[in-house]
Amino acid sequence: MGISDVIPVPVAIDEEIEKWTIFGQPVAEVWFTTTEKIHQIIEMGPIKNIFNWGRKNSVYFLMQPMGCCGVEMFVFGAAPYDSDRFGCIPRNTPRQTDVMIISGYLTRKYLPVFKNLWDEMPEPKWCIAIGECAISGGPFYDSYNIVQNTGDHFPIDVFIPGCPPRPEQFLEGLMNLQEKIKQRKDKRDY
């Protein structure tokens, strides 16, 4: 399908345009194309960067306290540390969130529930592990009920060490995630 099929232009121009390329593809294919093609173009070009700029500035996180770090997460989301400044707003339901914060010990009983929460979150989504327990089991490394390897279950982009980390560290980890999204180096490759 050429341009002249849609817009009445001289055939010569049509032939000329077919020689042009954009991002290595014939421009005619790019102009009149399917949704799939549009996605391909977004993947290739700087449009993705614009998308990711928007995504990085609105990383809403799931308020999901499950340990000592959860209490620090309260404070991180509230007025004194004010995560809203970075476009990081606490949400109460997984259906409105972009970032899952694993804020504490993940137990055998909670793992299935937690996986469901992760599945309920719409794409694109990212995951942050906060505190020693979420990273490696922490002080509970030899407990019979703690899942140590959270990285096997969730694509974790940022690990924030500490027991529990201070809210400032939360902010730093969040900014690291934003940088990762901007540079397109996140685990799920958005």
Next chain:
Amino acid sequence: MTNASEVLSSIQSAFPGAVLDSRVESDRRLWATIDSKKILDVCKHLTTKLNFDHYSGSAGVDWIARKEMEVVEIMASHGAHQVVAMLKVKTPRENPSVKSLTGLYWNANWYEREIWEMFGINFEGHPELYPLLLSDELMGAWPWRKDYKGYPDLTTGERAVKISTPEGYTEYHIPPTPAEVEAGTVVTVRLKYPTLREREEKEIKSDSEMIMHLGPQHAMVPGPFLLDVLVEGERVHKAFLDLGYIHKGIEKIMENRSWLQGITYTDRMCYVASLSNNECYCGAIEKILGLEVPLRAQYIRVILEELSRIQSHLIGTGEFLTLIAGVGYAPWQYMIIDRENIISLIESVTGARLTHTFVRFGGVRNDLPAGFADQCKKVLPYMKSRTEEFIELFAQDPIYHKRMDGVGIIRPDDAKRMGVSGPPLRAAGVAYDMRKEDPILVYPELDFKVVTGTKGDSADRIDVRLREMLESIHIIEQCLDRIPEGPIKTEVKVPKKVPAGEAYYRVEDPRGEMGMYVISDGGDKPYRVKVRGPFYATFQTLTPLLEGTYIADAVAIAGSMDGCPSEADR
């Protein structure tokens, strides 16, 4: 006033031969081994004749060398006297079984379920022996027994299998590896008991009833727990509680750590009020060691524990206000901003915001920093004016009162019967406070009053918490005036190995009565640490409290209890 030896002689005269072994530690502690056939009669005698109306909990102990198991029933009184009776019942390690106390004490239910799932001790006559804390795949492994060789398998992540059930639920199963089966960390033969979902669905009587899940994930509770309600329209017919979503097995882990390392675990038990957990653990071990705490250290402990109480009550009140939603999100922000002042005061002494590990056996870790008193004198008057403002705000707001008055009433008799302690009990009008009842540190010398409510509803519980904050500020001000100079640690060298013995120590946590039962066998590690958490008991009352209420009130009632599921799960 009754004392321990009088209680012992009363039991001995009423039931000759029932007491197999006994030890009167002090006027306030009685240790007795009771014949397992007569435990019910002895408990009935204690309750009816000797005012032991507070069933405080029970603990299981596995004596593997003696080939027997022990269940320790902890009995106390609501103010009639200060004796705590620790009644031990022995049972052989092969097919262990003891009599259930659920017929006598309503709140024995959860304690016995926990002992059953952790030790495998059967309770004869228990109405519902279902798992409480453990996930189904661990049931039957009896993880708190001394011969349990459990250790997590690092490959669990790759093994998780996703299964979609015919009803439309998604479930994940982790099949055991041969290594796990060999080590005995997983069970191959499943116990037969109905699951939570089966139990819930059995209760549905008509088509108009349905089950609603509140949790396990909830934005405003500092830990996950599952509250299922069976509703018909707006009415709650029955409530089901499922906990153990953050069960870490702290009591088992502490058996594998040195005495000193155990303090770090008490921090993580209830992270909203970790200093009183520190105090409880260290106090119990000081009791076994017979250590005297220097006066200055005692004052430092009291100051920090009261500061900790203020910040805990602030976060609890803020959570509640967000949960009832009518008042909105702003009060939560105010509470958190005020809490930061207190947190920075505590941080200036302990160096940590939440997990302090500050209290040591026979003292504290470090002295107060220079200028602490001045800083306190700046913050405390401000906190006082803020708290008074909050109290006035709640007292005068007609919308709040229309919403909250008469919601979730606990009558004093019920509160005593259910083992509730702390602000929920005091809101019902029972002046029961460990700081007066079983005084520790310098509390007897300080002037403060026990705050009580009158109605016992949700609004009262919040009011009691706020007024308690004023009392705490008053206590800290007195301490700052009186605190002497001197050493902050005992001069006796604390040994690495604690001599064999046992102790039960109670403190007043922000959530209520917290007790720790510590057993030493003379080694460098605890033989057993049992934590009697305050919220565990309060949590249990939610099920009967929610019956017959509106669904909108369910959250308000649960929120007014100031929940800390981590301390219930441990």
